[in-house]
Every structure is written in C-alpha cells, then in structure tokens.
Amino acid sequence: MRVVIGEDLFLLREGLVRLLSAHGFEIVAAVATAPELLAALVDEHPDVGIVDVRLPPTHTDDGLRAALRARAQVPGLPVLVLSQYVEQLYARELLADQAGGVGYLLKDRVFNDDQFTAAIRTVAAGGTVLDPEVVRKLLNRRSRDAPLTRLTAREREVLARMAEGRSNAAIAQRLFVTEKAVSKHAAGIFAKLDLALSDDDNRRVLAVLAYLES
Amino acid sequence: MRHRLADSSDLELAARARQLTQRVQTLTQTRHDAVDTATAELRRIERDLHDGAQARLVALGMSLRAAERMFATNPEAALALVTEARETSSRALTDLRDLVRGIYPPVLADRGLADAVRALVLDTPLHTELDLDLSNEVEMPVAAAVYFAVAEALANAVQHSGARTVRIHLGHSAGLLRAQVTDDGAGGADPARGTGLAGVERRLATFDGILAISSPPGGPTIVAIEVPCALSSAKTSSC
Numbered sequence: 001m002r003v004v005i006g007e008d009l010f011l012l013r014e015g016l017v018r019l020l021s022a023h024g025f026e027i028v029a030a031v032a033t034a035p036e037l038l039a040a041l042v043d044e045h046p047d048v049g050i051v052d053v054r055l056p057p058t059h060t061d062d063g064l065r066a067a068l069r070a071r072a073q074v075p076g077l078p079v080l081v082l083s084q085y086v087e088q089l090y091a092r093e094l095l096a097d098q099a100g101g102v103g104y105l106l107k108d109r110v111f112n113d114d115q116f117t118a119a120i121r122t123v124a125a126g127g128t129v130l131d132p133e134v135v136r137k138l139l140n141r142r143s144r145d146a147p148l149t150r151l152t153a154r155e156r157e158v159l160a161r162m163a164e165g166r167s168n169a170a171i172a173q174r175l176f177v178t179e180k181a182v183s184k185h186a187a188g189i190f191a192k193l194d195l196a197l198s199d200d201d202n203r204r205v206l207a208v209l210a211y212l213e214s
Numbered sequence: 215m216r217h218r219l220a221d222s223s224d225l226e227l228a229a230r231a232r233q234l235t236q237r238v239q240t241l242t243q244t245r246h247d248a249v250d251t252a253t254a255e256l257r258r259i260e261r262d263l264h265d266g267a268q269a270r271l272v273a274l275g276m277s278l279r280a281a282e283r284m285f286a287t288n289p290e291a292a293l294a295l296v297t298e299a300r301e302t303s304s305r306a307l308t309d310l311r312d313l314v315r316g317i318y319p320p321v322l323a324d325r326g327l328a329d330a331v332r333a334l335v336l337d338t339p340l341h342t343e344l345d346l347d348l349s350n351e352v353e354m355p356v357a358a359a360v361y362f363a364v365a366e367a368l369a370n371a372v373q374h375s376g377a378r379t380v381r382i383h384l385g386h387s388a389g390l391l392r393a394q395v396t397d398d399g400a401g402g403a404d405p406a407r408g409t410g411l412a413g414v415e416r417r418l419a420t421f422d423g424i425l426a427i428s429s430p431p432g433g434p435t436i437v438a439i440e441v442p443c444a445l446s447s448a449k450t451s452s453c
Contacts, residue, residue: 053324054324060323060324060325061324061325084307084311084314084320085311085314085315085320087320087321087333087336088333088336088337089321089329089332089333089336090321092336106307107307108303108304108307111300111303111304137336137337140337140339141336141337141338141339142339143339144339144340
C-alpha cells in the first residue's frame with residue numbers, strides 16, 4: 001500500500017515512516033509543508049495520505065486545507081487526518097463531500113499501532129474512521145434529543161462504535177458479544193432513529209453521522 | 215469679545231482636562247485588572263502543568279526505568295509497565311490538550327473568531343441559532359476576549375437557565391464589535407454570583423469593551439458584549 005505522509009515535526013514524521021514501514025506500507029513521500037503535501041497527494045496518487053492538520057507555512061490548519069484541496073482535485077482520494085485535538089467543525093468539512101475514504105484521529109491513537117494501521121486500511125478502502133472523541137462530542141450534542149433518549153445504553157454504545165466507522169465484527173469483539181447481537185442492535189437503532197439500514201459499512205457510518213450532524 | 219473667547223476656550227480646556235483625568239483613571243484601573251488577570255492566568259497554567267502533564271511525565275519515566283530493570287529477569291512484568299507508560303503518556307496528552315484549549319482554542323488560532331464560534335456552537339448540547347455578520351477580521355487579543363465571553367455566556371445558558379434554544383449574534387455595526395447571547399430559559403441570572411462573567415468583563419474592559427446582562431425572572435436572559443472597532447479591527451476605517 002502506497003502512503004504519502006505530511007508532518008512537519010521531524011521526530012513524528014520519522015516515527016510514522018518507521019512505524020508504517022515496519023507494517024509493510026510503502027512510503028512514497030514524507031513531506032513537511034502544505035504545498036509539498038498537496039503536490040505529493042495529487043502527483044503520487046497514493047492509496048492513502050496521512051496528514052497533520054497543522055503544517056507550515058502558516059502553522060494553522062494548512063494540512064487540513066491541503067487535504068481538502070487534494071480531494072477536490074482527486075475525488076475520493078483517501079486521507080487520514082491526524083491532530084493534537086479534534087474538532088467537529090473540521091470533521092464536517094472532511095465528511096462534506098460524502099465520498100468516503102476519510103479518517104480523522106487524535107495523534108496519540110498512533111500509539112496503538114494495530115488499531116492505527118487498521119484505520120489506515122479502512123480509509124484506503126474508501127471507509128470512514130472518526131476518533132471516539134469526535135463521536136463523543138457528536139452524541140453529547142444530541143443527548144437531549146428525543147430519538148436518542150429512546151436508545152438503550154447498549155444501543156448507544158453500538159451507535160458510538162458505528163459512528164467511529166467500525167464494522168459489526170470489530171464492534172462485537174470490542175463489546176464481547178456476537179456479531180449477530182450487534183446486527184440486531186444496529187437494526188434496533190436504525191428503526192428507532194428512522195434510518196434506512198444498509199449492509200455497506202461506509203454507507204452505514206455516513207447515515208449515522210448525517211443523522212447526528214443534522 | 216476677546217474676553218469671551220478666552221472664557222469659552224478656558225471652559226473647553228477644563229472639560230478636556232476632566233475627560234483626560236477620567237480616561238487616565240479608567241486606564242489605570244483596567245491596566246491593573248489586566249495585569250492581575252494575566253498573573254492569575256499564568257499561575258493557573260503553571261499549577262495545571264505541574265499537577266497534570268509534568269506529574270504524568272515523572273510517572274512515565276519511573277515506569278520506564280522500572281521496566282528497564284525488570285527487562286532481563288521478568289519480561290512479563292516489564293511489558294505490563296511499558297503498557298502502563300504508554301497509557302500515562304496518553305493521559306499527559308489529554309491534560310495538555312485541555313490546558314491548550316483554555317489558553318487559546320485551536321480553531322480560534324487556525325481560523326479566527328467566526329469559525330471559533332461556529333465550532334463552539336457545534337459542541338453545545340442545545341439548539342443554537344448563529345447569526346454572523348463580521349465585516350472584517352477581528353484582531354487576535356480582542357477575538358480571544360470576545361470568544362471566551364461568548365463561551366461563558368453559552369455555558370451559563372446550558373448549565374443554569376433550563377433553556378431550549380440559544381441565539382447568538384456576532385457582528386460589526388456602528389463602530390462596534392457586538393456579540394449577543396440570548397436564551398429562552400428561566401431568567402433570574404445574577405451576574406454578581408459566580409466569577410465567570412466578572413472575569414470576562416474585566417478582560418473586555420482592557421479593550422474598552424463592556425458586558426451587560428438582562429435576565430428578568432421568567433426570562434429571557436440576554437448577555438450583550440460590545441467592543442469599539444478602533445481597538446478590535448485591523449482595518450479600522452471599514453468597520
């Protein structure tokens with residue numbers, strides 16, 4: 001799998017290169033500024049770009065903007081955006097084109113390399129991966145809405161995992177239940193929220209997020 | 215004739231002198247408050263770092279050192295310590311993130327006041343209507359003061375008012391940067407209680423800004439903030 005990395009801090013950039021190389025990813029470019037990143041994403045057409053939100057030249061959200069511009073030029077180009085903090089505003093901007101192939105994670109999720117590389121593969125395959133912190137904020141915002149209060153505690157748990165972009169198998173493993181139990185919960189959730197249930201993981205996460213963001 | 219002219223200019227001078235004296239008094243007070251606020255803020259940051267991230271980094275170093283010693287004799291216990299160290303480093307990052315948000319919210323640094331307030335609204339568990347009418351970019355120190363004022367008013371509406379809907383207006387008009395946070399809650403908010411809004415008011419005063427609250431029993435509660443454009447905008451003429 002071909003990867004482009006955009007990270008300005010030398011230690012973190014080298015750390016990512018080392019980690020991903022060790023897991024068999026091919027690093028086609030590892031750059032330190034937003035203009036270089038945009039060029040690498042558009043020219044190299046990687047399977048996935050791993051992007052720090054904050055990059056030179058302005059050291060604000062240049063990395064995020066470069067990722068959004070690259071996706072405007074190459075629709076659906078998979079990008080996994082990393083940041084020291086997560087914002088719903090930025091998650092919305094990344095998800096706005098509904099094209100999938102988007103990830104948005106806190107930087108310290110890199111510590112768990114199994115989950116991190118699984119997230120990279122999901123995004124590269126066109127899936128959506130959202131940090132649990134973003135999902136927590138999304139759910140918190142809607143916590144007083146009637147349809148969500150009708151969910152059981154377990155259903156809310158499953159809803160949160162679905163919004164993070166996890167498959168039934170991953171949710172089942174996490175909650176120590178069978179996959180069948182998870183799909184039953186999912187059906188219950190979609191019925192209570194009046195959403196159309198889909199077997200496609202990515203369509204499902206987009207439906208959940210669209211509901212939570214509305 | 216000449217006499218009278220001299221009289222009127224004497225009067226003008228006296229009036230001007232009174233205005234200046236008053237201005238100096240205001241500036242002395244607000245400067246004093248600003249220094250106090252800044253000092254208290256630095257103390258808080260120092261304490262948060264000391265008790266939070268610094269303490270966790272010490273614990274992290276100790277776990278790693280213990281793991282180092284056990285590595286040869288008891289690799290399983292060493293591994294458990296390394297895992298613990300990784301978790302501690304995550305918690306240190308969480309502490310630092312919370313601290314940074316309190317000093318300077320990331321979206322405010324990235325995008326300025328309008329998007330920072332948009333982001334604030336997205337994090338609010340109340341139906342919130344946002345009406346933005348900013349004719350130009352607000353300078354950073356004022357943007358931060360107004361952001362924290364709106365954040366405080368919004369937090370009060372969420373926590374105390376029992377409101378269902380909040381309306382935020384933020385815009386430039388008549389030489390002023392104005393922000394207004396209105397909720398349809400129970401009202402009766404007492405600005406004297408709690409230090410949140412008082413601190414916000416002191417911070418705004420540094421920019422000749424004011425904060426006013428109207429909260430009759432039964433509501434609505436309106437928090438209004440005004441800062442003169444001359445001090446809040448990079449391009450003063452068009453504000």
